Amino acid sequence: MKHIPHKLMIMLALAATGLTQPVFALTAADTLKQLEQSAKQTDPTFKGVSAQRGERLFKTTHGAEWSCASCHTDNPAASGKHAKTGKVIAPLAPAANAERFTRPDKVEKWFRRNCNDVLNRACTASEQGDVLAYLMTIKN
């Protein structure tokens, strides 16, 4: 009892500070705020996000084979399916999947990849904000 192993001490210390809990750095609402802020900084004409524009971006094709809905379906509260591999994709709407839009690096990575596949370019911060605003209107 006298010698508490070093590793155990560290683990206890981490548990006490809550660091062993899964960390969701942000909520989807925080992520939206950040996108709005960076849209303001990069585009002086930015007048706020629009769920309607986001829905249009999401559901239509933009010169390439896929739309966002090709993999995430027309109903982002439902499970999707990768258009090429068939692999099931968990719902994208935060109301249906609490992990969505909580990790900035994951959000950044998939906007980069998927916008490139669908629009052949990166999405601007305001377009990303539009999409998230749309997804946040979806009720489970």
Added chain:
Amino acid sequence: MRFTFQTISLALVSLASIMSSAHAAEHVYSANNVKWKTECSACHLAYPPQLLPAESWRVMMTQLDKHFGADASLDAKTAAEISAFLQANAERNNRATTGKPSLRITETRWFKKEHDEVPARVWSSAAVKQAGNCAACHTQAERGDFSERSLRVPR
């Protein structure tokens, strides 16, 4: 004498298991890396590193932004870690030494040979659709298990 004989046969057995590491008799592949498992299983099953030679993995990992028609790009640090893991655990038999290495498992010679008895109608069935959809038949593929034991070919 008996002791020596046993030692030698034991040595032979372990040598054989090392040599057949790529297509082990059991066809159960174990090797793990957390980044590989999360990043390479997002769009399909995380294909075991043992199923392609190191050169194929190396080339694939330098062109992730154009990955079989999808952008699968990663930050440089994560890509380097996964690439090293894949190459360190890659197929060692190195059967395809001529020409460009195949980037598709499903286009390798061993794959075609192992699967030549699967009828075309099964490949194109709704349950399978793509040859790369290993789990449609290899029910434990997620765990690296491609043994006959866990094989269920849909009809």
